[in-house]
Amino acid sequence: MFENLSNRLQDVFSSLKKTGSIDETALDSAMRDIRRALLEADVSLEVVKKFISEVKQKALGQEIIQSISPSQMIIKLVNDELINILGNDTATVNIEGKTPASLMLVGLQGSGKTTSIAKLAKFIKSKYSKNILLVSLDVNRPAAFEQLQKLAHDIDIDILPKVENQSPENIAKRAIAAAEINDIDLILFDTAGRTSIDDNLMQELKELESILEPIETLLILDSMTGQDAINVAKNFSDKIKLTGSILTRVDGDARGGAALSLKMTTGCPIKFIGNGEKIDDIEIFHPDRIANRILDMGDVVTLVEKAAESIDHQEAEKMAERLQQGEFDLNDLLSQINQMKKMGGISSMLKFIPGMKNLGDKANTVSDDAIKKQEAIILSMTKLERRKPKMINSSRKQRIAKGSGTVVSEVNRILKQHRKMADMMKRVSKKGMSGLQDLGLPQDFNNQIPPEFLKK
Ligand SMILES: Nc1nc2c(ncn2[C@@H]2O[C@H](COP(=O)(O)OP(=O)(O)OP(=O)(O)O)[C@@H](O)[C@H]2O)c(=O)[nH]1
Ligand SMILES: [Mg+2]
Incomplete structure (x- = not known):
């Protein structure tokens, strides 16, 4: 993920470094290249515009720090803005609440809901040692239950047994009752996907939402669908209350535009990324680490932070001296x-x-x-x-x-x-x-x- 963007940005920075001092023309041309790189990475135009104007504005209003070069300063600014559009703080999955607490995974057909639910269940079980119950609410697709059952078996987590011809709403109610008896902390609900957003699907999800009162409703998005993922997120969040998203198939997505646009355009934080087909291929989404991965300039960023800190210290020490007198x-x-x-x-x-x-x-x-x-x-x-x-x-x-x-x-x-x-x-x-x-x-x-x- 982000390989293309990463390469492009590094090209921009290496030519900036050669320039040495940076005037407005050099800055403009660098920003033009960065803009193009972001657009090619499939970042939405709205986000690109905001990104560029923020970095430019900060670059022009920046205090000069003697010990670092202007190009290093710009790298730091781009880094900070990347973190900003990716969502700043790491959004963790919420697992606290009344027990049993419900987590619901929703999304389009084939987006990776069932795979993600198993990944998430294993992650939560090993990290927080919670008692988990998996539930399939997908009564549409043949063998949907059996797929989840196999995964549940692999990770040694309970699954609610199947009862033929039950509606998703009734399965949901049965799951809550069973969880209460069996001391379950968390119920993870897998829901049915549709090829596109239709009213029936949304109606079903709305009803499930009111039955489950989930502490998390996570939207599963296929990052390979790029800009479409943003539209899907907008559509879902119009109808139900999303608390976050899991971006899947980032292992096959070299551009990463969805990740870079999602938070800013929909307000929906990315909580995890799925980066492979195996159960352990899931990662917490840390905006700062991702930005670091994209830029691959961690040392420069640290250098600039240290330099800025030392300026503050110098000032403070100078004043302390006066005060002592x-x-x-x-x-x-x-x-x-x-x-x-x-x-x-x-x-x-x-x-x-x-x-x-x-x-x-x-x-x-x-x-x-x-x-x-x-x-x-x-x-x-x-x-x-x-x-x-x-x-x-x-x-x-x-x-x-x-x-x-x-x-x-x-x-x-x-x-x-x-x-x-x-x-x-x-x-x-x-x-x-x-x-x-x-x-x-x-x-x-x-x-x-x-x-x-x-x-x-
Ligand atoms: N490479 C890769 N493949 C993934 C990832 N997540 C899911 N898949 C694959 O995507 C395919 C569909 O995944 P499912 O979990 O069945 O998707 P779903 O959303 O439950 O699909 P429906 O129930 O039909 O709506 C499977 O072949 C998964 O192995 C991922 O992060 N990376
Ligand atoms: Mg499924």
Whole structure:
């Protein structure tokens, strides 16, 4: 899977590397090649467009990191965007709920439902040691039951015995009753496929859905069908509530476009991929590992992450030095806010000051909007005002409030907050941590942050 895309992207990157420095023209031409590579991999146009515009926008707004080259930066951006369209976090199969809990597999004829159910059952049994019952609800295709029965036997998992001429709805009810008696944790239901989506099939699935109240309804999609898989997913999710999908036959699909388009176009996360006919040919779908496989540039990605991290550290250390000398003006507050934005908390800075590590953890709950507002207020001050906040009189306050789209009381609040923090820094630098006790800290530290700035 993804061989073609992988090769194409690597060609783009190797010619980028040769270019050395990257200007907008070089970036444009690289993005054109990436666009073509994605389209050839059968990724849907909608997704390709979004992909390209995200990467381009980020590439242009990117901070320059000295120790890495622009081409390395672009590789990292493409990597991140690949992970993003693949769904970011790994979506795990849900197996918790009222017992017996039902999992239902649905999909078109021949998509790989019966094979996948056996693969999934073995996976869940060995990973979570659950008691599983397999049930065939396919009363249409001759020998559908026998196919599942053979697989169940191979993996040593129980299957609900066949009763002739029972409707899928009645089999479902019988399965739940049998599971309750036999201490079954999970029932995996195999359903009938159709050559195309028809109303009867959907009606049957809807009825089964209301009987089973499944904790997972997984759509089985044949990745070889490419863009069609996306339409199938859209159609199914219009009618029943899908919780995820299993993409089968990725072993025969060199393009991988379905995998790359599915999450973004349908919102349905891929939970597993089937990569062969054997029972063990199933894999959890990890977006980051898949992206890594496509790019095959793991070392570059790690390098860029490390470089970006070290920049944050340098900044934080520089500020910590100033703080230790008792200096803390509004510029420091601004870079602290920037650090907060980047690293998600005041703790990132405070941890560099001996004894303040735990204190930092407590203050790690400042909300994003509040941070943006604080930043806007400080940015509306002149450089001199930031260095000498005392000079900010009421007319200056009004100008600052106007410039930042806030009101004077908010400007006052920041100034007050800054005064308190500066005072705290001064005490710490003079007396060490004992200086904080005069302020009633650390217990009181969260009070330094206005309550509306804390996450609800
Ligand atoms: N190469 C490969 N073949 C697969 C994979 N998954 C299923 N198959 C094959 O696809 C064929 C159909 O699989 P089934 O599991 O019977 O499909 P189904 O959706 O249950 O089919 P119906 O019940 O007829 O709707 C079988 O020959 C499987 O061996 C896979 O991941 N890779
Ligand atoms: Mg089947």
